Amino acid sequence: MKPPEKNEVKHFRGNFSLFPVSMAVLGLSFLVFMFLAPLGTLIYSSLNPLYADPAVPQRLYDFLSSGDFEAFFAELQVYAGNPMPAAFQDEVLLDALRVSLITSGASSIICMCFGLPLAYVLARCDFPGRHMFKTLVELPMVLPPVVAGISLILLLGPNTPLGSFLEQVGWELVFTWRGIILAQTFVASPFFIRSAIMSFEEVPVSLELAARTLGASPLKVFRSVTLPLSARGLVAGWAMMWARAMGEFGATIMVSSNVPGQSYTLTTAIYWKFWAGGVYPSIAAAIMLLAVSFAVLLTVRFLVER
Amino acid sequence: MSLRLESICKSYPLPTPLSSLLRGERRAVQALRDVSLGVDEGEFFVVLGPTGCGKTTLLNVIAGLTRQDNGHVFLDGKCIDHLPPEKRNVSMVFQDLALFPHMTVLENIIYGLKMRGVRASEAKKKVNEIVMELGLEGLEGRTPSSLSGGEKQRVSLARALVMEPRVLLLDEPLSNLDPQSKSSARELLLKVHRDTGVTMIYVTHDQLDARVLADRVAIMREGTMEQVGSLKELMEHPRSPFVASFMSLGNVFSGQVELHDGENGVTLVNVEGYRISIPYTPNIQAGRTINFLVRPEDVILAKTKPKTSARNVLKATVVEKSFQGPLVRVSASIGGLRIEALATRASVEYMNIKEGEDVYMAFKTSSIQVLG
Structure with a gap:
């Protein structure tokens, strides 16, 4: 019998089954309602300010009814011409973006320098308590970041032994x-x-053992065998780490002084803008964060898939 | 003597419950117990043993991948205990072949020379030679995942051989091959051994590998060397029932000595209620348990009670007939006893031996080998 050729393989239409359809419906609806809808609305509201600020129609109506036409037209002018491009040029926001990029970059470099050896030791060396350490390392993932903030303040805060020493230095x-x-x-x-x-x-x-018997020292084995073979996972994990650092808020707001341009990250900017003026002023910062994070994750995915 | 092991011991810790640890007890599995061994220059040495007998640990100790608890390893008379694996010049072919999946065949083979700092032109020349020797021409640019089992095995062998090692260790390299590739791989190994003269230590659980390849064989069991010798020695004079059964030499029986008559030179053994006469063995007492070997080729088969000088004649029921080339292996059982006999196909047909029917099985006292 002749083996079936590639294009003879039956396609989806050929044998209809409810299972893949229901999987697709469930999965896609989740994608739409959980991710696309909120993020899409965020982007839409940056393009259509009236949507983000429901008080606007009311204000316009108030101006009209009170006969303050000057204020009415001023308001209308602001929202008819989208103020969003101007918001993106806000000095405070640009500074916050800079701080976010620098701090998240720095923490990802620190993580690479110290986290990589830690991960290698936990993966390769068998010692008592190894599983406990592996769990300990995962703990910050489930811990509320506020707890991290408290712990860091308790360790390094101004009135602690270590903190006051660092202050002196x-x-x-x-x-x-x-x-x-x-x-x-x-x-x-x-x-x-x-x-x-x-x-x-x-x-x-x-x-790794084969490489050792072929004359490679442990360092060379790591460079020529272990690293290339684990590169995909390392890069993917590194990108996730970086994106998480970029979006970190809970611990950051507790340990930062919130001085614009110095310790004012994009996430804290969103927060302060929200408190100062409601949803609308924070949209620009949110969009900025979204765009940068999405771009980085997409680039990394592209690199890793290749 | 190229390689010498002197009373090597190695144990691995087992997960121990905290309560035992507090009492100062540590659980461990003894992988090697006082193993001493000498392998000659250029010898093809096969270590044969069941899974978990410590064969791989033995190779790891020689390669330096595992540090022994006790004992010493000598290579060319020099102790190499302190040398890391990369400085021993001992190559190894791993059971899973351990080809680097992110490198091409060529990069895999040249890897060791690169690590050793051999000049590119010289390395290239050596790799080309080995590629020709092992018939890997045309595969240089392929990745390991696109190779067949036999090709992978040859690449792994080439990668180890190109280092021109003092000793080549092979850890069940054929275990993942189909029977046909297995036999051609064995031929290739013999050819490589002939051409390069490299000392080879080959670890396997397949006694066929030992029969085909070995200059000398070591039978290993639970971390100790049960018997070391040439294939002929092992086949003709197995030292223990384990060796006899592992080499599939035939029927291994175990029974109590009933009568031990030095004057008449008779020793009778009770095996599962049947009395079997074995050659007179000095220095044993009645009541002791003794093991002995009856080779299937020494068992005479008959449909009617045979007129023979053989002292041992048992009437048993045939349970299985299996064809082995020109011969038929007939297994028959009587009580709890199972006896195998080898006969030619013609004679089995002539006697019309069928499963479920009774046959007489006779064997001479002199054909029995006492195993101790």
């Missing part, structure tokens, strides 16, 4: 941009470490 950590880096590293590094442990564990030990 002139290296205060908490309530400065350094504190933000610390908070982001604490909260976000588990995303990298967890993924790194799994990637290292997936590299068969026999490959």
